Amino acid sequence: MTSTALSPEPPASWRRYFGFSTDAKVIGIQYIVVAFFFFLVGGLLAMIMRGELITPEADLVDRTVYNGLYTMHGTIMLFLFIFPVLNGLNNLLIPTMIGAPDMAFPRLNTAAFWLVPVFGILLIASFFLPSGPATSGWWSYPPVSLQNPLGHLINGEFLWVLAVALSGVSSIMGAVNFVTTILRMRAPGMGLFRMPVFCWTALAAQTLQLIGLPALTGGAVMLLLDLSVGTSFYRPEGGGDPVLYQHFFWFYSHPAVYVIILPVFGIFSELFPVYSRKPLFGYVYVCLASFIIVGLGLIVWVHHMFPSGVTQWMRNLFMVTTMLIAVPTGVKVFAWLGTLWGGKIRLTTPMLFCLGGLFNFVFAGITGIMLATVPIDIHVSNTYFVVGHFHYVIYGAAVMGVFAAIYHWFPKFTGRMPYEGLGKLHCLLTFVGANLSFLPMHPMGLMGMPRRVSSYDPEFAFWNVLASLGGFLLGVSIIPFLLNMISSWARGPKAPHNPWNAIGLEWLLPSPPAEDNFGEHVPTVISRPYGYGTGEPLVEHQADIERALTLQEAIR
Amino acid sequence: MTSSTPRRPGPIALAALAIWIGLLVAISLWVARASYGWLPVQASNAAPLVDGLFSFETGIGTFVFLGVISVMAWVMLVHRAEKYDESDAEPIEGNTRLEVIWTAIPFVLVMAIAWYAIQINTELGVLGPMEHIHLRDSQEQQGGYPGDRLPAEQVEVIARQWSWEFRYPSQHVSSTELHLELNRPITFRLVSEDVLHGFFIPAFRLKQDVIPGRAIDFSLTPTRLGRYRLRDSQFSGTWFAANQADVVVETAEDHGLWLKQAAAAPLQSGLSVAAAEYTEQQTNPRGGWPTVVPAPPPQVNVPGSSSLPHDA
Amino acid sequence: MSSTPVPPSSPSAAHGEGQHANHNLTGFIIFLCSESVIFLAFFSGYAILRLAALDWLPAGVDGLEWRMPLINTVVLVSSSFTMVLAEHFKGKGKIWLFRGFWLLTMAMGAYFLYGQAVEWSGLTFGFTSGTFGGTFYLLTGFHGLHVLTGILLMGLMLAKSFVPGNYDGGEQGVIATSLFWHFVDVIWIILFVLLYVWRA
Incomplete structure (x- = not known):
């Protein structure tokens, strides 16, 4: 088993990124690039919103426009940025980390990806309808979402529900694919407890998708029927129950946060060992904690509805389950600290993003406990406190984790090294911008400023100015990122197969890997991941594989 | 640690x-x-x-x-790798006692x-017994409160797109400014005539969604004199942000006097920022997308004010 | 159905831990589990709306006629057994008996759909008749779509059975289709209990 696995570098044809490829690595990059396009769109909408909110009066845009902006900002960022970007990482990392040649269902994978631009265009198209886009928030609570002032059949809300449904179909296709791939296509010797944590968290997150998404789809079908056919599932005047929708919506949309944050936990668990040169502390507990989060995550949704008129016993029950989530999450946070402790820390760009993300995540966890506490939640729910908490989780932790992953695995999948200086600048701007933008939202909310407002009382002006400045800084922070990605991909230094000296099957592939990864020569895994400092090889014949890769790089 | x-x-x-x-x-x-x-x-x-x-x-x-x-x-600060130190750290894989x-x-x-x-x-005990009373067809757009639905000590709160109306059944008073007596428990009956709204008074730390098709009983006791803001906390459409009202907590004498004067006052249009802005936009359009037309301002005895300085 | 069976495209897909040949079935089972949650959502929505309703039945409706649907239920449930028989004969290599029972299963499914259509056409309430009408047509319609899908899948499998050597490598399509059919059956039993047996 020598000089195997080393088919020559694939022809660097950029054209394959614009077609219906079935290669998971191409699809992964397609996902990420499309997601960042929509990230810019959603970010632009956020800039306009922060521009409106820099003064108390509704003066920059009309109130209907503001409502459309915040609705589309939330919808785009969730359904067109964060889910696709994570699916992109899943596509790149899952097959390479477990030594599979591709996903289990490559054509299903292609179809799932190409649905994303389709529903993205559908959603953006709603800006150009006479009715305007949906304006009732990404929750789209009836009855306000069922109000259709123009009476057109094709209205913004209609396209919104359609886009969300298509997003659901795409995500289910992806989830079936990822779960099957992880369960059935692992390299020889890779039992579940030799699998990298990213794959564990992806498995957990995709399981949540499979259980949660159909509930949202069911709820959305009923919303669409109410909106377009005239049924009255949620219409009080026909005997329907608007609160029923909230149950369907949150049964999925709370776990959706774990769908987002779990893979980011996976990224932290992958990167902290690499850059502290130590094994992941308590690997088995970290793996199991993901599934405890899945179990608990399915029984907490009512904490979004404490003021919606649910009974006292339900409030108390869901408060307890929500707080219990802190326990497995704490296990993970402490495991990362245990990994860092006594390590040989290297503050590279991906490591800095991880540390910043962990900082923000711990903060968000604490405000999360407050939001779980019924009496406090009664005061702060539907205020900017929630907006602040949510953005600390999603931007502060998840997006920073995604950036960390992109910088870390960029050399593997493009074959080029990203620039450290620009990366560190990007990290600094992101961290400062996120904290400057989202920290002031907490005092605003505590003082009683509701979310989703286009105008507010003057006493909130000070904190809003700060939040807007932070928001604009976040807008600026994306510039060094884009510069870095474009220039280093075009002419960055060529990447060796393992620039970070990391342990993992993906680092035993050339950069970039061949189309079928290891092809027929999948190495046999003989130890747990993250064997930093143990001197144990990860796979059989590791030295031979490494030598062949180095040789190939030398003659390149 | x-x-x-x-x-x-x-x-x-x-x-x-x-x-x-x-x-x-x-x-x-x-x-x-x-x-x-x-x-x-x-x-x-x-x-x-x-x-x-x-x-x-x-x-x-x-x-x-x-x-x-x-x-x-x-x-x-302390565990940074030295420059050019390519070695690994001591491999500690975990510690069961610490995990526990x-x-x-x-x-x-x-x-x-x-x-x-x-x-x-x-x-x-935030939430009183929640009742599922289906609303009657309300013919109450015009005029004061008919007064046959509630026990006398309740105040009916009617949320609309986009105004708040408060009715005091025993005194036959209606208002778009909520007046409460200091240190006296009060029970509201929250109803909505269109979509979800949120009854939120930050100074009271209380919030309750108002759900169309249901009437929700909700009790509290104000303990401080002053003027506070009531804000709509559940997104309710175009003028959601402007759907606010003032809450005045006053002494028993002041409250009695206010009720007496209010009962004698003729009905007039209450406060509705939404209706005012909408009317203004009809003559002076500023673009934007079609909107639900605001409900006409409720006819009340006392419109009150929403521009006086408030304590919270 | 989002599970177009994809044959392992490259020879390398067959190595590694365990056999990789069964992805399709694995994927399909995962999909079915997920699909069942949509029904769960509709069932719980139905139950919540019904329990909260003051007057569940719209004016002029006395409840659902249950005799005809009961016959339909018997037919659908029996079709699961004929399907098991068909699979049994396939296992024994008696391909024509397989085709016969498979076709019988399809016919019974089609009869069920016909019965459903007859029932719908005789009803005095519509989709927009309050939550009663809404949930009734939503549940039966969504289930009917699944029955139709099942019949189409069976047709496809029947056609494929004429491809020479089709079952040499182990046929997952038949197993998947029969799983789907049993799933549709179980859903119907729950649905029948909720809609017809549950009386106020």
Whole structure:
């Protein structure tokens, strides 16, 4: 088993990124690039919103426009940025980390990806309808979402529900694919407890998708029927129950946060060992904690509805389950600290993003406990406190984790090294911008400023100015990122197969890997991941594989 | 978090750690006390309970946050790899005793918080018995309150797109400014005529969604004189942000006087920023997308004001 | 159905831990589990709306006629057994008996759909008749779509059975289709209990 696995570098044809490829690595990059396009769109909408909110009066845009902006900002960022970007990482990392040649269902994978631009265009198209886009928030609570002032059949809300449904179909296709791939296509010797944590968290997150998404789809079908056919599932005047929708919506949309944050936990668990040169502390507990989060995550949704008129016993029950989530999450946070402790820390760009993300995540966890506490939640729910908490989780932790992953695995999948200086600048701007933008939202909310407002009382002006400045800084922070990605991909230094000296099957592939990864020569895994400092090889014949890769790089 | 390395820490290290933890505790206590100032004035009997709980959690949260950040800062300062040091660190793969400790401590901690919160919750008894009364066809767009639906001590709160109307059945008074008597428990009957709204008075720390098709009983006791804001907290459409009203807490004499004067006042259009802005936009369009037309301002005895300075 | 069976495209897909040949079935089972949650959502929505309703039945409706649907239920449930028989004969290599029972199963499914259509056409309430009408047509319609899908899948499998050597490598399509059919059956039993047996 020598000089195997080393088919020559694939022809660097950029054209394959614009077609219906079935290669998971191409699809992964397609996902990420499309997601960042929509990230810019959603970010632009956020800039306009922060521009409106820099003064108390509704003066920059009309109130209907503001409502459309915040609705589309939330919808785009969730359904067109964060889910696709994570699916992109899943596509790149899952097959390479477990030594599979591709996903289990490559054509299903292609179809799932190409649905994303389709529903993205559908959603953006709603800006150009006479009715305007949906304006009732990404929750789209009836009855306000069922109000259709123009009476057109094709209205913004209609396209919104359609886009969300298509997003659901795409995500289910992806989830079936990822779960099957992880369960059935692992390299020889890779039992579940030799699998990298990213794959564990992806498995957990995709399981949540499979259980949660159909509930949202069911709820959305009923919303669409109410909106377009005239049924009255949620219409009080026909005997329907608007609160029923909230149950369907949150049964999925709370776990959706774990769908987002779990893979980011996976990224932290992958990167902290690499850059502290130590094994992941308590690997088995970290793996199991993901599934405890899945179990608990399915029984907490009512904490979004404490003021919606649910009974006292339900409030108390869901408060307890929500707080219990802190326990497995704490296990993970402490495991990362245990990994860092006594390590040989290297503050590279991906490591800095991880540390910043962990900082923000711990903060968000604490405000999360407050939001779980019924009496406090009664005061702060539907205020900017929630907006602040949510953005600390999603931007502060998840997006920073995604950036960390992109910088870390960029050399593997493009074959080029990203620039450290620009990366560190990007990290600094992101961290400062996120904290400057989202920290002031907490005092605003505590003082009683509701979310989703286009105008507010003057006493909130000070904190809003700060939040807007932070928001604009976040807008600026994306510039060094884009510069870095474009220039280093075009002419960055060529990447060796393992620039970070990391342990993992993906680092035993050339950069970039061949189309079928290891092809027929999948190495046999003989130890747990993250064997930093143990001197144990990860796979059989590791030295031979490494030598062949180095040789190939030398003659390149 | 103490060191998990096999090496036993010396007495100096332990003393330094103890001092550091003491410092964090002191900071946490200080932040917990300061956290009362982040909230609006306390104007109901619920507010001190909620604020106490918030302060408690802020203290614990500050300690946990600073503890984690201290470890991160320490490793970033002390455990940095030397330049050109390519070697790995000592491979510590885990420690079951530590895992048990850091599972058990958070578990006990959150259960303690939950227990405390359930006590407060019971004490608050925020939600009165919730009834599912289907609304009658309301023919009450014009005129005062018919007065046959409610016990006399209740105030009916009607939320609309986009105005708030308050009706005092026994006095046959309606208003778009909520007047309450100091230290007297009051029960509201919350109804909505169109979509979801949220009845939210930050100074009272209370919030309840108003759900069309249901009538929800909701009780509170104001404890501080002053003028406060009532805000719509559940997104209700175009003029959601402008759907606010003032709440005036006054002494028993003032309240009686206000009710008497209000009952004598003729009906007039109440406050509705939405209706005013909509009318203005008809003559002076500013673009934007089609909107639900605001309900006409309710006909009330006292419109009140929403431009006077408020305490919270 | 989002599970177009994809044959392992490259020879390398067959190595590694365990056999990789069964992805399709694995994927399909995962999909079915997920699909069942949509029904769960509709069932719980139905139950919540019904329990909260003051007057569940719209004016002029006395409840649902249950005799005809009961016959339909018997037919659908029996079709699961004929399907098991068909699979049994396939296992024994008696391909024509397989085709016969398979076709019988399809016919019974089609009869069920016909019965459903007859029932719908005789009803005095519509989709927009309050939550009663809404949930009734939503549940039966969504289930009917699944029955139709099942019949189409069976047709496809029947056609494929004429491809020479089709079952040499182990046929997952038949197993998947029969799983789907049993799933549709179980859903119907729950649905029948909820809609017809549950009386106020």
